[in-house]
Amino acid sequence: MARIIDGKAISQKIKDELKEEVARKKSEGKNACLAVIQVGNDPASTVYVGNKKKACAYIGIDSKSYELPEETTQDELLNLIDKLNDDPKITGILVQLPVPEHIDEDTIIRRISPLKDVDGFHPMSVGALCIGEKGFVSCTPAGIIKLLKYSDIDIEGKECVVIGRSNIVGKPMSLLLLRENGTVTICHSRTRNLKDVCKRADILVVAIGKPGMINDEYIKEGAVVIDVGIHRKADGKLCGDVDFESVEPKCSAITPVPGGVGPMTIAMLMYNVVSAM
Ligand code: GUN
Numbered sequence: 001m002a003r004i005i006d007g008k009a010i011s012q013k014i015k016d017e018l019k020e021e022v023a024r025k026k027s028e029g030k031n032a033c034l035a036v037i038q039v040g041n042d043p044a045s046t047v048y049v050g051n052k053k054k055a056c057a058y059i060g061i062d063s064k065s066y067e068l069p070e071e072t073t074q075d076e077l078l079n080l081i082d083k084l085n086d087d088p089k090i091t092g093i094l095v096q097l098p099v100p101e102h103i104d105e106d107t108i109i110r111r112i113s114p115l116k117d118v119d120g121f122h123p124m125s126v127g128a129l130c131i132g133e134k135g136f137v138s139c140t141p142a143g144i145i146k147l148l149k150y151s152d153i154d155i156e157g158k159e160c161v162v163i164g165r166s167n168i169v170g171k172p173m174s175l176l177l178l179r180e181n182g183t184v185t186i187c188h189s190r191t192r193n194l195k196d197v198c199k200r201a202d203i204l205v206v207a208i209g210k211p212g213m214i215n216d217e218y219i220k221e222g223a224v225v226i227d228v229g230i231h232r233k234a235d236g237k238l239c240g241d242v243d244f245e246s247v248e249p250k251c252s253a254i255t256p257v258p259g260g261v262g263p264m265t266i267a268m269l270m271y272n273v274v275s276a277m
Contacts, residue, residue, distance in 0.1 A: 143264025
């Protein structure tokens with residue numbers, strides 16, 4: 001029987017620690033305010049943005065919401081970012097992705113000051129991570145490292161396989177595992193013999209975006225399996241990229257969906273916001 005890594009409990013612990021740190025920093029006269037921008041009304045984005053604002057309120061920091069209509073132009077959005085970059089009261093800026101198609105995501109990400117880039121998406125933040133300098137780290141992969149550490153799972157010297165090479169998860173995940181002295185392999189849609197590569201993994205991070213694709217045939221006995229995927233099935237229930245039923249009996253530890261990686265993303269966003277105070 002695998003250990004179920006409880007992301008909800010670990011994220012709660014982190015938020016409670018941050019709440020204390022915020023109180024301490026406030027008593028020293030420091031403050032934080034997260035600006036959260038949403039363009040359009042994608043229902044999933046509305047839920048995520050609401051949860052981010054709730055987390056700010058929970059740990060005791062201000063947030064300011066900017067709910068812009070779908071037809072907002074790129075220039076209007078850039079002007080708002082410029083204004084927030086220049087506002088000393090705003091310590092973090094987040095533009096919820098995806099943005100509507102007429103807006104170029106990369107242009108938006110690059111416009112946010114790296115000093116306020118609490119998502120860790122700016123090329124300066126990614127570059128800092130790449131060369132081992134201080135900077136904001138993308139929240140989902142940073143949360144996965146925390147999950148492993150809170151669960152006393154050593155990374156050093158382990159075979160770590162990451163499936164997925166996105167800028168938000170796969171690439172920063174690989175860099176973070178490397179920083180922890182893991183031996184890292186990155187797999188993607190063109191990887192040959194994916195099963196064989198995955199079967200080498202002591203730690204397998206799955207961010208492939210395909211519901212239930214990774215079954216027990218991809219798993220080495222006793223591996224740690226981290227599932228980044230989240231999908232809604234026809235019956236309304238949530239599932240990940242990992243076929244939990246077949247994989248769980250074979251691994252030593254696994255994250256569930258929901259309640260694994262998901263809650264950690266917001267906890268680490270709060271971590272980034274507090275570190276900017
Ligand atoms: N959309 C999905 N995940 C994220 C995230 O972590 N940050 C932002 N800004 N948008 C997202």
